[in-house]
Amino acid sequence: MSLLKYFPFIKLSFKNHLSHTMRMIFRFCGCFFFMVVFIELWRLIDREGLLEIPYKITDLAWYVSFTQMFLFLSPRFFMVINEDIRSGDIAYFLIRPISYLNMRLLEGIGALSANMVSYYSVGVFLLWLYIGELPSGGIVTLITVMIFLYLGSILHLMFQLMAGITAFWLQEAEPMYRIYQKLLIVLGGLYMPLTLYPDWVEKFASFTPFYTMMYMPVRPLLNEGTFFENVIMTLGYFCVWFVLAFMLMGWMYRTCVRRLEVNGG
């Protein structure tokens, strides 16, 4: 099957997402608001000496801003799958010469890319103005982080897709996604770097996809770790998790299609 035929789905979804201007602006403003809240929170902690912070406060500000950005970059993709399953529309995609999973994933990437345009340009520029300086690693680190965050967001989409598929069993994907999101917040280091957690939490997190999709991409902003740790290891972790996610996604989908065939369209 030609993979090229899936690329128009990215293009169409990109276009579709951009056509909802107000939604994008509102989401962007919401994201920037939370970035500011967390930057100020860490500035306060630093100013009051409430916690010993082993990082430069501006680097930490970039870190918490980018973890927030990660959450807002990806569309709420599990809802699309959830709706397809609940309405029965998923059955009607089976009779098209395309894979439902590939189609939806690439649509998600299209929407993600549309968000990326504004977050990576206006968002980063506004952050630079607000924080007052670039991260210690400089522009190269910033670009590296942005590339890895994009990859992490794709991995996040794949896990959202799997959370969506659970609607086959649970009738509603929201509860599963809520659990997934809470784990992401804790084990992905959303509010603070994992190095500030107890060692065992960081160790445990490193075996989960949340560590790879969120913490590893933004970690270079803290100006710690070697090139090997920040780039080569991150790429290695991505390879492993992408393969595992593809396999898991495929298995879940095949199981669900069998279930669909039994229960009807």
Add this chain to the structure above:
Amino acid sequence: MSTIHVENLSKTFKLKKSGKGLSGAIKSFFSPEWKDVHALQGISFDIEKGERVAFIGPNGAGKSTTIKLLSGILNPSAGQVSVNGYVPWQEREKLSYEIGTVFGQRSQLWYHLPAQDTFDLLACAYEIKPDVYRARLKHLVETFEIGPLLEKPVRQLSLGQRMRCEIVASFLHAPSTLFLDEPTVGLDVSAKAMIRDLVYDSSKQNGTTVLLTSHDTGDIEKVCDRVIIIDEGQIIIDHSIDKLRSDYIRQKIVTFQTKEEEIQISLKGVTEIEKKPHKSSFSIDVSKQSVEALIQHAMDQSSLRDITVEDPPMEEIIKTIYKDHKVSA
């Protein structure tokens, strides 16, 4: 070899029984009970290339389930199916290039985007060569008169406009077999007529095989030349439209225009159904009275200016069949 071959096709769904009241709900939660619903019970038929077949029956008869099985959406519980030489649920992808589907209650168009974008996307999905796609789309746009609609977001189209776009989307890859599940549901008279004509003409010109389900007898009369009637998952009639008419028309409508203001007819099996000055219509039960006898009787009583003899509408025929077979429509 038939384009569509169906042999002893059965489909059984398992449905969870819901308990009555709170205690029933709790019991059902811990110990669910299931019941079998036999949507199809061993149906068999063949459809040849270029045939246009109506698949009709009351709600829940198994029409849509049959279409879903033939298009590959569902797996059967038993039986064999071949569509264009493929087993639908095993060779979905190969079959998808050869069939077109329209489900009246579902949309294959992207809701927020113009129909043109969906067409472009489908052209890629079906791997249609760009020059072939352009020529085919141009032809379809002209035929279905959707030129002004192409750039409008689908959400802004009326139901009739959307259905025309849906059918264009189904025709884009030039399918040799069309499955239409209630394609005219909810449409106004002119939109229905347009869609019927377009499906009929396309089938005539390209030899497309059509299997259509509908509750609207107009769809059957205008598009199809054969009818399969299904009830409770079993086929009760499989005839050509002509045979259906000759077998089931027990009444005819005879209208007289007379010089006299009115005529009185009292014959067995004849009922007056409309009376206007100089014009009277009668329904005649042909099993009890011949049309010739009625005309002769009318001629004896008055000076006739004009006579019209009509078959009852298809709807009446279907009603008769349902009544004969005790179908709960």
